[in-house]
Amino acid sequence: MVDSNSEVPQQGTKVSIGTWNMDHWKRTVQQRMDAWEYLGSKAGADIMLLQESGVPAGISRSRYVHRELAGSRPWGSAVVACSDAADLELKEIDAVRTRYGSTRFSMLGSTPGAVIVARADVPGIGPITCISVYGVINVYAQTTMYRIVADLIPLFDSSDGERVVLGGDFNVTDAIRRDSVELPRYRAILNAVESLGLVNLARVAHERPDPIPDCPCGEKHCYHLHTYNWGGNQGTQLDWLYATPDLAKHCTGIRLDHEVFGKLSDHAPIVADFNVVSEAPLRIVDPESFVKELGARSGPECARTADELIAWALRKHESLPRGQRRMPAYDRFYFSTDVKDPQMWFQLDLNYPDDVQWTFSFTTSGTVRIQFRYMQEPFDLMEARERIWSEINQIPGVDLDRRLTGLPSIPIQCLANPETRTRFERVFSDMIEETIRARLNLE
Ligand SMILES: [Zn+2]
Numbered sequence: 001m002v003d004s005n006s007e008v009p010q011q012g013t014k015v016s017i018g019t020w021n022m023d024h025w026k027r028t029v030q031q032r033m034d035a036w037e038y039l040g041s042k043a044g045a046d047i048m049l050l051q052e053s054g055v056p057a058g059i060s061r062s063r064y065v066h067r068e069l070a071g072s073r074p075w076g077s078a079v080v081a082c083s084d085a086a087d088l089e090l091k092e093i094d095a096v097r098t099r100y101g102s103t104r105f106s107m108l109g110s111t112p113g114a115v116i117v118a119r120a121d122v123p124g125i126g127p128i129t130c131i132s133v134y135g136v137i138n139v140y141a142q143t144t145m146y147r148i149v150a151d152l153i154p155l156f157d158s159s160d161g162e163r164v165v166l167g168g169d170f171n172v173t174d175a176i177r178r179d180s181v182e183l184p185r186y187r188a189i190l191n192a193v194e195s196l197g198l199v200n201l202a203r204v205a206h207e208r209p210d211p212i213p214d215c216p217c218g219e220k221h222c223y224h225l226h227t228y229n230w231g232g233n234q235g236t237q238l239d240w241l242y243a244t245p246d247l248a249k250h251c252t253g254i255r256l257d258h259e260v261f262g263k264l265s266d267h268a269p270i271v272a273d274f275n276v277v278s279e280a281p282l283r284i285v286d287p288e289s290f291v292k293e294l295g296a297r298s299g300p301e302c303a304r305t306a307d308e309l310i311a312w313a314l315r316k317h318e319s320l321p322r323g324q325r326r327m328p329a330y331d332r333f334y335f336s337t338d339v340k341d342p343q344m345w346f347q348l349d350l351n352y353p354d355d356v357q358w359t360f361s362f363t364t365s366g367t368v369r370i371q372f373r374y375m376q377e378p379f380d381l382m383e384a385r386e387r388i389w390s391e392i393n394q395i396p397g398v399d400l401d402r403r404l405t406g407l408p409s410i411p412i413q414c415l416a417n418p419e420t421r422t423r424f425e426r427v428f429s430d431m432i433e434e435t436i437r438a439r440l441n442l443e
Contacts, residue, residue, distance in 0.1 A: 011277070012250070013124035018045040018271030019132070019167030019241050022053040024075040026266070032056070035264040039082050044255070045271045046088060047120055049132035049167045050078040065092040069113035069136065076113035077132040077168070081120065093117040093129065096158035099285040102314060102331035105154035110147040111136055117152075119160060126279045128247070129160045133168030141171035142185055149192045156196050159289040163280050166198055167241040169267060175224040175237040177216045190240070198242035201272045207253030212237065225256055227268045241270050250276045284337040290344045290362070294412075298366030302412045305421065306344075306362055312425045313346055316432065326351065326440050330432065341365045348432050350439055357435045359428050367409040370400065378438045379431065391427045395420055 020043075022035055036056055039048055054075045055066045066078035081088040095104040107117040116132045133148055135141035155161050170193075172186045194200065202208060202223050211222040212235040227239040243251065253273045261268040284290050287310045295303030310333075317331040332352065334345040342364045348357040357379070358371035370392065372385050379385055385404040392410075393400050397420060401408035415421040 012275040014275050015122050015125060016045045016271050016273045017047045017165045018269050019049040019239055020269035021051040021169040021239060021265060021267035023265040023267060024052045024054050031264055038260060038264060043082060043269060045082050047130055048080050048082055049130060050080060051132060051134035051169045053078045062089050065090055065116050065118040067113040067116060077116045077134045079116050079118040079130045079132050087123050089121045090118045093119055093160055096155050096160055097286045098154045098157040107155065109151040111144060115148055125276045129164045131166040133166060135169060135171035137171055142189060145170055145172050145189045152196060159283050159285050162283040163247050164244045169239050171238055173237050175212060175215055175217050178218055193242060197244055199245055199248035201241045201243055201248060201251050202254055204248050205251045205254040209256045225270055227270060239267055239270055241272055247274060250274045284335050284342050287333060290335060293342060294364045297364045301416055302366045305412050305416045308421060316429060328436055328440060348435060362412060366412050368412055369407045369409040371407060372404050373407055388427060388431060395423045
């Protein structure tokens with residue numbers, strides 16, 4: 001392994017993640033066994049993103065996520081923790097929530113078995129989202145690849161989008177002749193993959209294999225990796241490996257193994273070595289990630305109370321009246337993260353982003369802030385705010401400053417008791433309904 005910093009050796013945590021199309025269906029039983037033996041010993045990877053793979057019996061359930069393509073393809077994509085030694089846990093990410101609302105997006109994709117999305121908890125580094133991609137050819141691989149990219153967009157707007165490694169056999173390449181009719185589309189697909197917020201590791205790794213001999217791309221600075229042979233002898237690249245920028249900058253090298261190429265599979269495995277210097281900061285974009293941070297800073301009781309109020313807000317959202325044109329929403333929330341004390345706001349979207357009614361917010365230091373300062377019609381009037389203040393202040397154990405143009409706060413713990421919390425919820429439930437009655441014509 002090569003150190004990325006030649007001047008001052010930085011202490012970091014090493015992890016190697018690769019991709020390999022195992023060519024399961026064209027291999028003999030013995031070759032399949034040898035390939036898995038290779039993954040566990042000589043591949044030199046902690047995690048592999050596999051395609052055209054079948055997982056043999058006997059591998060612990062916590063070490064792989066795999067789905068079959070089914071139909072005429074009894075094999076599929078997988079994410080596998082290769083070495084027993086590494087203390088790695090893998091978990092499938094079934095669905096994600098984005099920063100834009102409570103709607104969840106399935107990660108099974110338009111072609112289940114083609115894409116596997118898994119979270120690897122790497123000691124010393126934290127969670128890395130691993131995505132194995134297979135550009136299934138149904139006449140075209142292009143159409144599959146566009147769907148795969150589209151299906152993955154929400155992941156990159158979720159709390160799992162911070163540190164991602166994506167790799168696989170796309171069956172799409174720009175390591176082809178410049179006059180190929182497919183080239184513009186293939187380039188657009190590779191650009192679409194990068195547009196998710198990914199960096200091609202072959203372009204940034206400090207150490208990398210030689211480019212493809214006589215690469216058909218004809219570029220002066222060819223960055224292609226020799227992972228496949230067209231028609232038996234012309235080298236090309238069908239397999240790709242990307243990471244989000246924060247991980248990519250810690251990539252010390254890329255390896256290709258041509259020893260197993262043509263023997264255990266018709267594709268060569270690519271492995272990227274990372275030396276990660278710090279744990280990723282928690283990315284707060286959804287209620288789960290916020291509550292996790294709240295719990296870490298202010299204790300499990302605060303986290304539980306916050307969870308109850310979030311569950312109330314989502315129930316309230318479901319019960320809101322829906323008009324033909326207007327759909328008020330109370331499920332988007334809003335998060336500020338790049339601050340000392342991250343905050344989560346509860347606001348009624350009347351006509352987002354122009355018209356919003358602010359209610360209250362949580363801080364990770366364990367307070368609930370009443371958003372008097374920003375309250376809109378009909379709670380722009382002091383009498384209306386006074387009513388809310390008085391109702392909150394009458395809740396046993398609650399003492400709220402009477403600052404009707406400010407952001408007075410109470411400890412979240414005041415609301416741990418279910419009866420107390422129910423009274424608090426009722427105040428804001430009434431406020432939301434009053435706002436909708438006054439502001440929205442839902443006829
Ligand atoms: Zn090239």
